Amino acid sequence: MENIPRDKLLGIYECMLRIREFENKIYYLFIDGFIPGTIHLYQGQEAVAAGVCANLRKDDVITSTHRPHGHAIAKGVPSGSLMAEIFGKSTGCCKGKGGSMHVGDIDVGMPPAIAIVAGGIPVAAGMALAFKFQKKNSVAVSFFGEGATNEGVFHETLNMASLWNLPVVYICENNLYAASTHIEKAFKITDIAKRADAYGMPGRTVDGNDAVAVYSAAKEAVEQARAGKGPSLLVCNTYRHGGHSRGDACTYRPKGEKEEWLKKDPLIIMENMLLEAKLLSADGIKAMKEKAEQEMIEASEFAKASPLPAPEQALEDLWA
Amino acid sequence: MREIAYWQALNEALQEEMERDPNVFLLGEDIGVYGGAYGVTRGLLEKYGPERVMDTAISESAITGAAIGAAMMGKRPVAEIMYVDFMGQAMDQLCNQAAKIRYMFGGKFKAPMVMRTEGGAGRTLGAHHSQSLEHWFTGIPGLKVVMPSTPADAKGLLKASIRDDNPVVFIEHKMLYKEKGPVPDGDHVVPLGVADVKRQGKDVTVVSYSRTVLVALEAAKILEAEGIDVEVIDVRTLAPLDIKTIVDSVKKTNRAVVAHEACKTGGFGGEIGMQIIENAFDYLDGPVKRVAAIDVPIPKSPVLEQYVIPTKDSIIKAVKEALA
Numbered sequence A: 001m002e003n004i005p006r007d008k009l010l011g012i013y014e015c016m017l018r019i020r021e022f023e024n025k026i027y028y029l030f031i032d033g034f035i036p037g038t039i040h041l042y043q044g045q046e047a048v049a050a051g052v053c054a055n056l057r058k059d060d061v062i063t064s065t066h067r068p069h070g071h072a073i074a075k076g077v078p079s080g081s082l083m084a085e086i087f088g089k090s091t092g093c094c095k096g097k098g099g100s101m102h103v104g105d106i107d108v109g110m111p112p113a114i115a116i117v118a119g120g121i122p123v124a125a126g127m128a129l130a131f132k133f134q135k136k137n138s139v140a141v142s143f144f145g146e147g148a149t150n151e152g153v154f155h156e157t158l159n160m161a162s163l164w165n166l167p168v169v170y171i172c173e174n175n176l177y178a179a180s181t182h183i184e185k186a187f188k189i190t191d192i193a194k195r196a197d198a199y200g201m202p203g204r205t206v207d208g209n210d211a212v213a214v215y216s217a218a219k220e221a222v223e224q225a226r227a228g229k230g231p232s233l234l235v236c237n238t239y240r241h242g243g244h245s246r247g248d249a250c251t252y253r254p255k256g257e258k259e260e261w262l263k264k265d266p267l268i269i270m271e272n273m274l275l276e277a278k279l280l281s282a283d284g285i286k287a288m289k290e291k292a293e294q295e296m297i298e299a300s301e302f303a304k305a306s307p308l309p310a311p312e313q314a315l316e317d318l319w320a
Numbered sequence B: 001m002r003e004i005a006y007w008q009a010l011n012e013a014l015q016e017e018m019e020r021d022p023n024v025f026l027l028g029e030d031i032g033v034y035g036g037a038y039g040v041t042r043g044l045l046e047k048y049g050p051e052r053v054m055d056t057a058i059s060e061s062a063i064t065g066a067a068i069g070a071a072m073m074g075k076r077p078v079a080e081i082m083y084v085d086f087m088g089q090a091m092d093q094l095c096n097q098a099a100k101i102r103y104m105f106g107g108k109f110k111a112p113m114v115m116r117t118e119g120g121a122g123r124t125l126g127a128h129h130s131q132s133l134e135h136w137f138t139g140i141p142g143l144k145v146v147m148p149s150t151p152a153d154a155k156g157l158l159k160a161s162i163r164d165d166n167p168v169v170f171i172e173h174k175m176l177y178k179e180k181g182p183v184p185d186g187d188h189v190v191p192l193g194v195a196d197v198k199r200q201g202k203d204v205t206v207v208s209y210s211r212t213v214l215v216a217l218e219a220a221k222i223l224e225a226e227g228i229d230v231e232v233i234d235v236r237t238l239a240p241l242d243i244k245t246i247v248d249s250v251k252k253t254n255r256a257v258v259a260h261e262a263c264k265t266g267g268f269g270g271e272i273g274m275q276i277i278e279n280a281f282d283y284l285d286g287p288v289k290r291v292a293a294i295d296v297p298i299p300k301s302p303v304l305e306q307y308v309i310p311t312k313d314s315i316i317k318a319v320k321e322a323l324a
């Protein structure tokens, strides 16, 4: 942490706050009936998106999942167009065609999120392959849950990416559950990072609630990819605070588990770290929180005030 | 008759078949502890235990292949793929293995398995959770394809599917799970390959399946007030298709409309329409009309989604065109 500039650390913290505020806002807007469909919220996992994306440039790209809001904010999708997309409004980043599970903005390096579990993993390899052909030193980063590592395409792609030495980084967010299914019911192994060994790439595990640890580990992986030294797998151990999707009461979780994890809330960890290092005062934290809160109030006002798409817009955008 | 919801009817079918045949077991994602994404397997883990209600990893290809292998060795698996949109992952096992294993081995094997899944739009879940893909499966000889529209059919057809000695793709509709309807007591089995006349009429035949049957029935009610008497046929089993019931109806009404929620191009309506033409051309007094989703991915925004999928208004319009 000593060798990370203050600006960088504050940037990561601000990003985490913005994600938390965004998701909290979405939660209530959903209950209030503003949001059609379903939502998969990211509270609890903010350190991963923020820590990883703090290493990325605008020309780097990411792939995301059914739980993409945090990745989108961290990669720089504006909160207003993100919120409007989740509302299904025409001002949304996908003109209301994508929705919560498909947000993205190619101007900041995020193609629409992919809601088919593991679907983004090979696409990220393909984007990295293009960068390699084009001799760009951009990097592709793929976010996915631990559940995705049991899809065949995870294994196919890691092998190929390694063989082809692609500038891609695989970020596995292990939040213990794939929907209701605990890792013990889906894996014989406990260390998912070991899977990287099978494909000849480095695999590491970090505390995914410690944004600084995530940042540092991702930094190595991104620099390695950028330097043409190939892909890697980074497993971030974390926890989602809420249900898998809207209406999931989490009855499959043992009593007290969430409470234990709430003590390890990534925001609290980061705040304590910043306070202890005297990089930020309690007042400074308060001011940053208020700013994030204000931003998300404005984002929701924007989304509410935005028009729905005209029905005929459904006919546009099919063909290039 | 007692009324229960579609999901409950399916749940009963699973329970009764598990009671009847110890070889029946379930596997799929979040079907045990969670009871399934739409609640169909609720309570079954508690009742039958983890050996017969298996929560799996997110591995659709392996789920499907494991079901096939177990079926070949004498079990009767019912595998669940949470959304038909995820069938892409299962396609090789389903289409190249399940569908062909018996035929390729000269009839020496059978693979009596059911792949339960659900599809359809209406919940504004976007393009990866709203598709109607039945025509993927109807194009593969060796697969039976079932799409019930009512709780009674859901129960009866699922029981028949589990007892069938062939691989059956059983596609539920996400907007039907909470729909209630009368379901007979006892061992209610609806044979595969038999269509059902859901409404008698003399002026025009509307052929449909799954949720669109309910939309067609609504349209028929409105048209009745305008003096148009619509016969609604619920195909129920797309493969094998009961073309006789459809043709008999067209011979009576001389007009035909085919309606479904899948996209128009390549949708199963083209097949039904063509079979009507092949078998009843001389009886037709007008062109066979199709009502289907517009040929685009299902968009998220509610206004866009509703614009893309068929409504009672689009069925009414097509009926009037067929009668013009």
Ligand SMILES: Cc1ncc(C[n+]2csc(CCOP(=O)(O)OP(=O)(O)O)c2C)c(N)n1
Binding pocket: A066, A067, A115, A116, A117, A118, A144, A145, A146, A147, A148, A149, A175, A177, A178, A179, A244, B029, B058, B060, B082, B086, B089
């Ligand atoms: C191919 C496929 N199978 C199943 C699903 C349904 N599904 C959506 S999210 C999910 C759990 C994903 O778990 P994980 O990958 O660990 O991500 P998390 O939800 O924990 O972020 C499942 C089973 C899907 N979207 N795609």
